[in-house]
Amino acid sequence: xxxxxxxxxxxxxxxxxxxxxxxxxxxxxxxxxxxxxxxxxxxxxxxxxxxxxxxxxxxxxxxxxxxxxx
Numbered sequence: 001x002x003x004x005x006x007x008x009x010x011x012x013x014x015x016x017x018x019x020x021x022x023x024x025x026x027x028x029x030x031x032x033x034x035x036x037x038x039x040x041x042x043x044x045x046x047x048x049x050x051x052x053x054x055x056x057x058x059x060x061x062x063x064x065x066x067x068x069x070x
Contacts (some may be wrong), residue, residue: 001070003027010066014058021049026067029060 001009003025011018019038026032036049053059 006067006070007063009070010063011058013066014062015055018055018058019047026063032060032063 007022007026011020021036021038022031022034024031026035033053034051035053036051037054038047039050039054040048042048
């Protein structure tokens with residue numbers, strides 16, 4: 001399984017339906033901290049994204065555990 005597919009699956013296991021984007025692979029905590037998390041939409045319907053993870057149930061440690069299982 002490709003790294004990107006594993007990363008997406010690991011995040012969805014931790015919180016189904018969460019919306020995010022990233023480029024490259026997520027192999028380190030530094031990579032994980034570059035994920036763009038969707039936090040809402042503005043008045044024009046454009047996604048509001050942040051690299052500050054708003055999901056306390058998705059930590060690097062928990063992500064890495066799920067990622068390694070796949």
